[in-house]
Amino acid sequence: MLTLSKGTQGQEKKDLQEQLELAILSALKDLRFGSVEIIVHDSKVVQIERKEKVRLESGYSHSFK
Known part of the structure; x- marks a missing residue:
């Protein structure tokens, strides 16, 4: 967890940023x-979530037999 609080000083704060x-x-x-x-x-930043979408071409088809 990265914590940027008022008590964080100088170089430590810069490193966290x-x-x-x-x-x-x-x-x-x-x-x-x-x-x-x-x-x-x-x-406090506690989490970073990345959600990626996959775009399929409009002409794509697949048979699940």
């Missing part, structure tokens, strides 16, 4: 269709 930015950018990397959700509880 960089880790959070990298985690968000990683979740966004190569995402074509979908969403990234950042869950915050008590001013």
Whole structure:
């Protein structure tokens, strides 16, 4: 869990912010269709969810026999 609170000082706060930015950018990397959700509880980022959608071409069909 990455916690950015008022008591976090200087370099420690900067390091946490960089880790959070990298985690968000990683979740966004190569995402074509979908969403990234950042869950915050008590001013703390507790979870980052990535949901990716796969778009099938309109002419695609498959038989499941």
